[in-house]
Amino acid sequence: MTPEVAQILVTGIVTGLKFLGAGLAMVGTLGAGLGIGLLGSGAVQGIARNPDAAGAIQINMILAIAFAEAVAIYALVVAMLILFVG
Amino acid sequence: MDTAQPTKRRFGFHRWLIVALIVVSVFAVRAYAPVRPHVQVAPEAVLGPFNVPLLGEMYLTNTMISLVIVDLILLVLALAVRRAVKTGAPVLTGIAGLIETVIEALYNLAESTAGKSARRIFPWMATLILVVLVANWSKLLPGVESIGWLHEAHGGVEGYPARELFRVGKASVSAIELGGGEPAGHSDSTLYTVSPWVRGLPTDLNFTLALALISVVMTQVIGLTTAGPGYLGKFFNFGRFARMWTRKDLGPFEAIFPFLDIFVGILELIAEFAKIISFSFRLFGNLFAGAVLMIIVGTLVPVFLPSGVLLFELFVGLIQALVFGMLTLVFMSMATQLHGGGHGQEQGGAH
Numbered sequence: 001m002t003p004e005v006a007q008i009l010v011t012g013i014v015t016g017l018k019f020l021g022a023g024l025a026m027v028g029t030l031g032a033g034l035g036i037g038l039l040g041s042g043a044v045q046g047i048a049r050n051p052d053a054a055g056a057i058q059i060n061m062i063l064a065i066a067f068a069e070a071v072a073i074y075a076l077v078v079a080m081l082i083l084f085v086g
Numbered sequence: 087m088d089t090a091q092p093t094k095r096r097f098g099f100h101r102w103l104i105v106a107l108i109v110v111s112v113f114a115v116r117a118y119a120p121v122r123p124h125v126q127v128a129p130e131a132v133l134g135p136f137n138v139p140l141l142g143e144m145y146l147t148n149t150m151i152s153l154v155i156v157d158l159i160l161l162v163l164a165l166a167v168r169r170a171v172k173t174g175a176p177v178l179t180g181i182a183g184l185i186e187t188v189i190e191a192l193y194n195l196a197e198s199t200a201g202k203s204a205r206r207i208f209p210w211m212a213t214l215i216l217v218v219l220v221a222n223w224s225k226l227l228p229g230v231e232s233i234g235w236l237h238e239a240h241g242g243v244e245g246y247p248a249r250e251l252f253r254v255g256k257a258s259v260s261a262i263e264l265g266g267g268e269p270a271g272h273s274d275s276t277l278y279t280v281s282p283w284v285r286g287l288p289t290d291l292n293f294t295l296a297l298a299l300i301s302v303v304m305t306q307v308i309g310l311t312t313a314g315p316g317y318l319g320k321f322f323n324f325g326r327f328a329r330m331w332t333r334k335d336l337g338p339f340e341a342i343f344p345f346l347d348i349f350v351g352i353l354e355l356i357a358e359f360a361k362i363i364s365f366s367f368r369l370f371g372n373l374f375a376g377a378v379l380m381i382i383v384g385t386l387v388p389v390f391l392p393s394g395v396l397l398f399e400l401f402v403g404l405i406q407a408l409v410f411g412m413l414t415l416v417f418m419s420m421a422t423q424l425h426g427g428g429h430g431q432e433q434g435g436a437h
Binding site: 070077081 | 416
């Protein structure tokens with residue numbers, strides 16, 4: 001194995017591992033998806049029981065979704081840092 | 087896409103305009119294939135380096151230009167409203183009327199959450215919402231992230247051959263294109279990449295971090311000025327710890343709770359710092375992901391789908407601006423109501 005071939009091999013493996021790592025980082029969105037699903041179901045049930053409270057429920061739902069979504073966004077930022085930085 | 091067309095020529099003119107633009111895009115894409123630009127997290131330097139005393143080397147980055155544009159838009163809007171108010175018309179029309187509606191809706195939101203202290207909190211919240219909203223939507227303008235200096239690609243950056251379009255004086259205006267075309271205008275076959283002049287403002291972490299710092303620091307200031315020095319008792323809760331030593335009969339719980347108080351205070355302190363990270367990364371992550379999504383969809387499926395993605399980005403920009411402002415509002419109103427029992431929510435803020 002010449003040094004050039006070894007170099008190409010190492011670069012390829014490193015690139016592949018980068019993509020693998022980014023993919024694994026995105027597993028963290030699982031929890032956010034579950035959380036947003038639960039939030040949406042809860043909010044819709046609340047609105048169905050009390051349609052007058054729809055406005056307040058929506059505001060609180062969006063706030064809570066922002067919290068749940070933040071976790072997914074962190075995973076996304078980590079994945080993008082792996083992919084695009086360095 | 088929705089170009090301003092004040093005259094209503096016939097039924098559904100805008101609709102047909104959009105359909106026509108989509109059809110044109112099909113042919114445009116065949117004639118001129120979209121190029122996937124280089125994705126970079128740090129903002130690109132447009133001019134520089136400048137040697138600034140005390141600070142060292144500084145670059146004029148493209149997000150700074152974007153910030154100036156966003157500020158100019160906001161200033162023009164503010165001046166338009168000022169002029170409309172000065173005319174003394176009973177009902178504001180046009181842009182001023184739109185701004186009035188928005189401000190009124192935001193003030194109602196602030197009042198329903200913060201109650202009495204809405205007047206103090208509202209300017210911060212509304213300013214943050216407007217700045218973030220304009221910054222988010224200015225990212226979607228055509229030309230942003232696609233017009234800029236042509237650089238030679240090096241160091242792992244994917245490059246494309248450039249073709250000269252026309253000349254303005256001495257300056258050459260060129261476009262990069264997918265391989266296959268012969269690089270005219272530039273004699274050798276060097277590969278080029280574009281570093282844009284204007285880039286979406288929230289895709290720079292410095293901007294979102296600055297907004298987060300403003301939000302969190304002003305929350306502390308409002309808490310301190312409203313509740314007085316007692317506000318600090320939330321973080322440094324030594325009251326029961328000090329009283330513990332004067333007690334004669336010390337039960338097991340009286341000995342544990344003072345330490346719990348101190349621990350909870352430390353947690354609250356950490357939560358404040360977590361808020362900074364949470365604020366800045368939420369906005370940055372959402373908008374940077376949006377930019378990458380537009381790039382990827384635009385190069386993979388350049389017809390039909392980018393229109394939908396643009397609509398989605400419009401929605402995301404609005405929601406993120408609202409979320410930023412509303413979280414600021416909620417945190418500030420929690421800081422003004424010291425013993426409001428908002429501990430559960432406070433912990434939620436640590437995410």
